[in-house]
Amino acid sequence: MSLMRILAIETSCDDTSVALVEASGHRRVQAKTGLIGKPRFKVIYNIVSSQIKIHRPFGGVVPNLAKREHAKNLPKIFGRIMNKELRIKNTKTKIHNSKFIIPAIDAIAVTVGPGLEPALWAGIEFAKDLAKKLKKPLIGANHMEGHLYSNWLSARSKKYEARSKKIEFPAAALVVSGGHTILLNMTSLTKWKKLGETRDDAAGEAFDKVARLLGLPYPGGPEIEKIAKKGDPKAIKFPRPMLRDKNYDFSFSGLKTSVLYYLRDSKNSHSSNRFRFNVAASFQQAVVDVLIGKTIRAAREFGAKSVLLCGGVSVNKFLQKTLRQKSEEAGAKFFCPSFEYNTDNAAMIAAAAYIRHQQKKKLRLSAQSNLNL
Ligand code: KG4
Ligand code: ZN
Secondary structure, three states, rough: EEEEEEEEEEEOOOEEEEEEEEEEEOOOOOOOOOOOOOEEEEEEEEEEOOHHHHHHHHHHHHHHHHHHHHHHHHHHHHHHHHHHHHOOOOOEEEOOOOOEEOOOOOOOEEEEEEEOHHHHHHHHHHHHHHHHOOOEEEEEEHHHHHHHHHHHHOOOOOOOOOHHHHOOOEEEEEEOOOOEEEEEEEOOOEEEEEEEEOOOOHHHHHHHHHHOOOOOOOOOOHHHHEEEEEEEEOOOOOOOOOOOOOOEOOHHHHHHHHHHHHHHHHHHHHHOOHHHHHHHHHHHHHHHHHHHHHHHHHHHHHHEEEEEOOOHHHHHHHHHHHHHHHHHHHOOOEEEEHHHHHHHOHHHHHHHHHHHHHHOOOOOOOOOOOOOO
C-alpha cells in the first residue's frame, strides 16, 4: 500500500475548487489488465467557490470572466486550506519553504480538460507555479475521469469508508454533465468501452436551454427539477429521441426543439404557472426515460453488477431515484456520489490524477478543451 497526499485544482468551467485528498491503494500495475487494486480516497478538504452569480446575467458561462475569477479565487482557497492545515495540532511532517510552511503534500493535480480553454489555463498556470515553488510533481487530470471516479470518493465524515469495495465489475456507467452524456461498460477500474455518447446537445445543456425557454435562470437543471415537482410528467408527450434505436448514442437537440415548438404553439398559456410546471415535468420525464432506457439496456446486455451515475446532471433526485429502482430491478447495485462530489469539485480531480499516476499514463500539461473519455 502506498499513501499519497494530493492537492488538486479544478477550474474547467465556473467553479473554482481546491482539495486535499489522501489516496492509497496497491502500487503494482498488472500489465495485462491495467488494474491497480482498489483505491481509497480520504477527502480532507474540498472547497468550491461558485461563480454562478457572476455569469447568471449573461445566461451562461463567459470564458474570460471565468478565467479572471479563477485567478482571483485560487490563491484565496489555497490559503484557506493551508491555514486550516496549520491550525490542526500534531499535523504530519511540515516542510519549510523560504516563503511559507506547508503541510506534507506529495503531488499537485490539475484539470487539463475538457472545459473552457481560458478557464483551464487559469488552473494550469496556478498549479505549475505552485509545483515549482513547492518542488512537487504536477499531474494532469481529465475532468471526465474525475466525474467517473467521484463514485470512489467516500463521505468526508467516514474515515476511509471502503466504498470502492462494493463496486463490482462489469459496471454500466452513465456520465451526464453540462457538456457530456457518455455511457460506458467498465470491465475494471481502468478498462472500459464507450458504448455511446450524445450526437448533439448534452443532457445538462438540454436542461439549460429548455430552462431558458421557460424564462428560468442559469444553470437550468436545478430550476427545472424544482418546478417539475409541481407539474404532471404525463401532461405533454415530448419525443424520446433515439430510445428505440439499437445503438447507445443519445440526441437531445430535437427534444429541445419540440419544447420550443410546443411553447410557440401555445403562446396564450405561457403566463400560467401550471403550464410551465407541466412543460418542465414532461421534459424532465422524457430526458430521464431516454437516459435510463439506454443505461438499463446496456446493464442487461453486458451483465452489469453495478450501475454508476455521475456528473452534474446526476444531482437530479428524480433521475437518481428512477435509475436506482430500475438498476435494482435489473439485478445491479446502484451507485451515485453525494451532492458535493457530483457537481464540479477538485476532490474528484485528485482521484483521477492518482489513478493516472499509478498507471503511469501522463496527460500533457496544457489546456485540452476537447479531451474525452
Ligand atoms: O458536471 P457539471 O457540474 O459541469 C460540467 O462538467 O459540465 O454539470 C453542470 C450541468 C449543468 O448543465 C446543470 O444544469 C446540470 O449539470 N444540473 C442539473 C441539475 N443540477 C445541475 N441537471 C438536472 N437536474 C439538476 N438538479
Ligand atoms: Zn463537470
